[in-house]
Amino acid sequence: xxxxxxxxxxxxxxxxxxxxxxxxxxxxxxxxxxxxxxxxxxxxxxxxxxxxxxxxxxxxxxxxxxxxxxxxxxxxxxxxxxxxxxxxxxxxxxxxxxxxxxxxxxxxxxxxxxxxxxxxxxxxx
Numbered sequence: 001x002x003x004x005x006x007x008x009x010x011x012x013x014x015x016x017x018x019x020x021x022x023x024x025x026x027x028x029x030x031x032x033x034x035x036x037x038x039x040x041x042x043x044x045x046x047x048x049x050x051x052x053x054x055x056x057x058x059x060x061x062x063x064x065x066x067x068x069x070x071x072x073x074x075x076x077x078x079x080x081x082x083x084x085x086x087x088x089x090x091x092x093x094x095x096x097x098x099x100x101x102x103x104x105x106x107x108x109x110x111x112x113x114x115x116x117x118x119x120x121x122x123x124x125x
Contacts, residue, residue, distance in 0.1 A: 002026040002114045004034075004096045009119030012086055020081040020119060022096030029053065029072055032098045033107040034079045036070065038121070040092035048094070049081060050107035059108045063089075086123045093118040 008020040022034060035050035049070040051058040058070045069082045083090065097112035 002098065004098050004114055004116040006094060006096045006116045006119040009094060009121045011122045011124065013125055014087055014123055016086050016123070017082070017084045018086065018121060020083065020094055020096075020121075022079040022081075022116065024077045024079070024098065027098065029074055029077060029079070031100055033101045033110055033112075034070075034072070035097045035107060035110075035112055036079075036081045037095045037097060038090075038092040039095070039118075040089075043092075045095075047108060051079070052101040052107045054101055054103060055107060059106065083121075086121075088123045091121060091123050094121050 003025045005023045008018060012018050030053050033050060033052035036048045037045050038048050039045040048064055049058055049060050049068055051070050067085045071080045095118045096116045099110045099113040
């Protein structure tokens with residue numbers, strides 16, 4: 001059974017850092033694209049970052065470029081989202097999502113199939 005489980009959210013002051021984790025079970029990261037989304041109250045869900053094993057460079061939303069970094073630990077079957085220089089507008093529920101990659105497509109092209117329950121990130125003084 002394919003599952004992704006997020007962890008690592010919390011309360012942090014502006015300018016601080018958090019690292020989110022997405023643990024994958026029931027599938028291999030070699031064959032799936034992984035994305036991080038977030039949703040703030042009253043706002044649409046936003047794709048923050050994504051990656052897959054067949055792409056050279058990850059995708060980042062303009063709002064997080066230079067501050068967030070996505071990485072994969074294949075041995076731990078975990079995808080991380082390192083978030084630095086956090087801003088209040090980064091507040092929201094962060095979701096990890098997975099879907100099998102398709103050659104010729106990029107990770108931000110997909111409608112993701114498997115979703116986690118989300119982890120709350122609050123950036124406030």
